[in-house]
Amino acid sequence: KNQVEQSPQSLIILEGKNCTLQCNYTVSPFSNLRWYKQDTGRGPVSLTIMTFSENTKSNGRYTATLDADTKQSSLHITASQLSDSASYICVVRRSGGYQKVTFGTGTKLQVIP
Amino acid sequence: DAGITQSPRHKVTETGTPVTLRCHQTENHRYMYWYRQDPGHGLRLIHYSYGVKDTDKGEVSDGYSVSRSKTEDFLLTLESATSSQTSVYFCAISESESGSSVDTQYFGPGTRLTVL
Numbered sequence: 001k002n003q004v005e006q007s008p009q010s011l012i013i014l015e016g017k018n019c020t021l022q023c024n025y026t027v028s029p030f031s032n033l034r035w036y037k038q039d040t041g042r043g044p045v046s047l048t049i050m051t052f053s054e055n056t057k058s059n060g061r062y063t064a065t066l067d068a069d070t071k072q073s074s075l076h077i078t079a080s081q082l083s084d085s086a087s088y089i090c091v092v093r094r095s096g097g098y099q100k101v102t103f104g105t106g107t108k109l110q111v112i113p
Numbered sequence: 114d115a116g117i118t119q120s121p122r123h124k125v126t127e128t129g130t131p132v133t134l135r136c137h138q139t140e141n142h143r144y145m146y147w148y149r150q151d152p153g154h155g156l157r158l159i160h161y162s163y164g165v166k167d168t169d170k171g172e173v174s175d176g177y178s179v180s181r182s183k184t185e186d187f188l189l190t191l192e193s194a195t196s197s198q199t200s201v202y203f204c205a206i207s208e209s210e211s212g213s214s215v216d217t218q219y220f221g222p223g224t225r226l227t228v229l
Contacts, residue, residue: 004155034217041222042222043205043219043221043223044220049217089156093216103155103156103157104155106155
């Protein structure tokens with residue numbers, strides 16, 4: 001079964017600190033993996049996309065890593081800000097056909113002053 | 114929200130009544146999707162469209178129908194709403210399904226539906 005599991009479910013950190021969110025997947029055959037940020041009451045917004053050959057990709061203070069062999073990805077947030085408070089969703093696409101996308105349940109991050 | 118609007122944004126209805134949610138885009142993207150988001154579940158695909166009048170079912174399509182008569186509009190209909198359809202509904206659009214960076218899905222602001 002194609003699954004995407006994220007950990008932790010929720011996380012509270014102090015402003016200015018770093019954190020790492022995890023995503024493990026069983027989706028196969030793999031096409032790409034995205035991290036989305038979803039602010040409360042809004043739709044998800046894409047942060048990064050990673051394909052099979054990419055190990056690391058950065059978007060400002062966000063750095064995503066991918067290990068396609070172990071089927072694991074992480075999202076590292078550096079020097080967190082209050083505006084980073086949101087849910088972060090890992091989404092894995094598998095190859096072939098229309099709409100073969102599996103969403104994780106997300107990690108809810110709260111950054112406190 | 115990438116030129117995507119959803120209406121209504123909030124709706125409360127009673128069991129057994131029909132409900133139609135509307136998604137409107139100004140990006141002229143070919144693909145449009147309806148998802149529902151519930152606590153403890155990832156976003157789940159209800160239906161999607163790959164062109165005008167071209168639609169197909171997603172993983173949770175029972176109790177829902179869709180129509181797309183124009184590129185810019187994608188309607189989701191609950192023929193007879195049930196309490197299990199209480200959820201937040203998101204519309205999304207994408208330029209392609211190629212598996213490359215251009216298949217980014219852009220999401221609307223969501224519609225919160227409560228069925229009493």
